[in-house]
Amino acid sequence: MTRPFIIAVDGPAASGKGTVATRLGRELGLPVLDTGLLYRAVGVLTERAGEDPDDPAAATAVASALSPDQLDDPGLRTRAAGELASRVAVHAGVRAALLAFQRTFASQDGGAVLDGRDIGTVICPEAPAKLYVTATAEVRAERRWKQLKGQGETVAFDDVLADIIKRDARDGGRDTAPMQAAPDAVLLDTTEMSIEQAADAARRIVEAARALWERSR
Numbered sequence: 481m482t483r484p485f486i487i488a489v490d491g492p493a494a495s496g497k498g499t500v501a502t503r504l505g506r507e508l509g510l511p512v513l514d515t516g517l518l519y520r521a522v523g524v525l526t527e528r529a530g531e532d533p534d535d536p537a538a539a540t541a542v543a544s545a546l547s548p549d550q551l552d553d554p555g556l557r558t559r560a561a562g563e564l565a566s567r568v569a570v571h572a573g574v575r576a577a578l579l580a581f582q583r584t585f586a587s588q589d590g591g592a593v594l595d596g597r598d599i600g601t602v603i604c605p606e607a608p609a610k611l612y613v614t615a616t617a618e619v620r621a622e623r624r625w626k627q628l629k630g631q632g633e634t635v636a637f638d639d640v641l642a643d644i645i646k647r648d649a650r651d652g653g654r655d656t657a658p659m660q661a662a663p664d665a666v667l668l669d670t671t672e673m674s675i676e677q678a679a680d681a682a683r684r685i686v687e688a689a690r691a692l693w694e695r696s697r
């Protein structure tokens with residue numbers, strides 16, 4: 481059996497990691513999992529059930545019952561859903577409940593691309609290709625603000641920037657699986673890059689990782 485070629489793409493909100501992951505998946509013919517959607521679904525479904533997202537037991541129960549068909553909801557892409565996701569993502573029980581699904585996705589034949597916060601560190605520490613995609617908070621806020629506007633959400637830029645800063649602190653400061661670059665991840669700073677430039681840079685990083693991986697097989 482051949483080992484799957486797993487690409488781990490981590491980084492903070494609106495860094496460009498989602499776009500980079502989607503492009504890599506398309507170019508290499510690999511399935512892509514946006515793991516943020518799992519946490520978004522848990523946050524939104526916990527709240528819809530009338531439960532408190534900050535209650536570990538309530539959120540863990542929702543995470544344990546989550547099914548893939550619940551990830552298609554457009555309501556998961558909103559600003560409120562991102563905030564709820566970050567809140568439920570601090571619970572160790574929630575993270576444990578979502579672990580098996582992510583690992584199963586990663587281990588499919590041929591490989592997969594997963595984007596998130598802890599893919600290279602916790603979910604797939606053995607991944608042969610790891611990227612940590614980042615950009616300044618201001619540039620990320622600008623991108624997120626434009627995206628939300630495009631989705632019809634009216635929100636002030638300063639509020640989006642405040643959200644991003646708060647989320648970085650919560651995601652990076654939690655005890656369980658905090659957002660951080662794996663020691664062997666390649667850093668990709670997209671602050672000054674267009675989407676095309678970021679995608680090109682990511683492709684080159686993955687090509688180099690793939691060449692090393694082929695040689696080690």
Ligand code: DC
Nearest residue numbers: 493515516519565566569596597598
């Ligand atoms: O990538 P995103 O903005 O959709 O993620 C929403 C939140 O979910 C993020 O602020 C933290 C959490 N998350 C996580 O803790 N681990 C992941 N692998 C993915 C997302």
